[in-house]
Amino acid sequence: MITRADKGKTTVIIYTQDHTNKVHTYHSENNFHTIPNDPTNIYHHTIQKALQQCDTIINKRQIKHLTHKNPSPPTLNALLKSHKPNIPIRSVIDNRNAPAYKTAKKLNTILNNHLQLDNEHVTINSNTLTNELINLKINNKQRFLTFDVKDLYFNIPIRETIDITRNQLLKNNYRQTTNQIIALLEIILGQNYFSFQGQIYQLDKGVAMGSPISGTIAETFLQQLEKIHINISQAPKH
DSSP states (O other), X not given: OEEEBXXXXXXXXXXXXXXXXXXXXXXXXXXXXXXXXXXXXXXXXXXXXXXXXXXXXXXXXXXXXXXXXXOOOOEEEEEEOTTSTTOOEEEEEEOTTSTTHHHHHHHHHHHHHHOOOOOTTOOSSHHHHHHHHHTOOOOTTOOOOOOOOTTTGGGOOHHHHHHHHHHHHHTTSOHHHHHHHHHHHHHHHHOOEEEETTEEEEOSSSOOTTOTTHHHHHHHHHHHHHHHHHHHHHSOOO
């Protein structure tokens, strides 16, 4: 088969079975499990029902535009990381026809309007970071480090992140508004599945790759993590 690499404009030629084996290895390492039946219709009905109960955050006239008429399972496209040893894959999941996609896109807008994150340790873009580093005074006893989270989306703890989101929302919003946002969020995050070669895979942890709301959820968790650990590391020593 002919496919493309994860980065750059590299084209990769690989035996189809080798590609499939890499995908199955990736699934095994991340504890994905197969399910016998496609849950798309059930998920679709669940989203429709939940939207009817979110009158505080969603106008009822918008509801019919927030679900697909004929939804289908998200599909996995495995890109090859040709720049890394053993050429592992990076999973790219197309959620555009998933039951929760349009609702997730709407809820992401609502969440960003109601969620007041501190953004204390967030930089806007690479240019801003460059300017900040130029003006940073570092002595010979300090070091500059970078960290990368492996498979970030797959390792976000959902229950903990939902609790963090709820607490953040309650600081600036009415309880009814918060409850409706959280109820819809729990349903969307619970629909984390995809298809590959006719088989349906379900994930019991993490947020869905390719979902419009996953970036916001990951950022919410990471900022809480930074708030705890970075602030502790900066506390004066006694």
